[in-house]
Ligand code: RTP
């Protein structure tokens with residue numbers, strides 16, 4: 001009887017050892033499988049970098065001009081404060097008085113529009129302050145901050161709503177696309193004149 005009991009206990013112990021080994025093997029295998037899936041899935045592998053890449057690619061520059069009407073009305077300081085408060089970094093700036101040729105060249109896309117002469121007359125009537133602004137989504141966000149072209153229709157908390165006079169003397173200019181921004185920034189600034 002005792003012999004049978006001993007054989008039974010030995011068999012039970014052997015069975016337990018086998019089960020524990022099988023569970024350990026299984027657990028090990030599944031964690032190896034998981035790590036090989038993680039290593040071969042490029043989406044997972046790049047997850048940490050993805051967000052910062054997207055954020056970096058959104059950093060843009062745009063050209064801002066404080067037009068002669070606003071400079072004459074001494075509104076340039078208040079306008080710059082609004083720009084900075086909205087999160088833009090001013091990476092270059094200069095004051096110039098545009099010649100007839102420069103104004104016609106800068107606004108050449110409007111040369112056949114009825115307001116072209118009035119616009120060129122305004123833009124050559126006194127100094128302008130050109131600024132390169134930098135921020136994520138700078139082009140779109142600065143257009144929003146400027147407000148509608150017609151100062152009377154611009155929202156009251158926008159630059160044109162606060163400081164514009166009419167549809168031509170509307171205080172500020174802003175590039176309308178990243179491509180325009182590149183052209184317009186080059187129009188006023190050499191590479192070495194822009195802070196990195
Ligand atoms: P901007 O180029 O100066 O940032 O202004 P915007 O995109 O809002 O307007 P856009 O159509 O490009 O016109 C350029 C500038 O021309 C003058 N304008 N006058 N009297 C008028 O009907 C009229 N329409 C436009 C404005 O000075 C406008 O900013």
Ligand code: MG
Pocket residue numbers: 174176
């Ligand atoms: Mg425009």
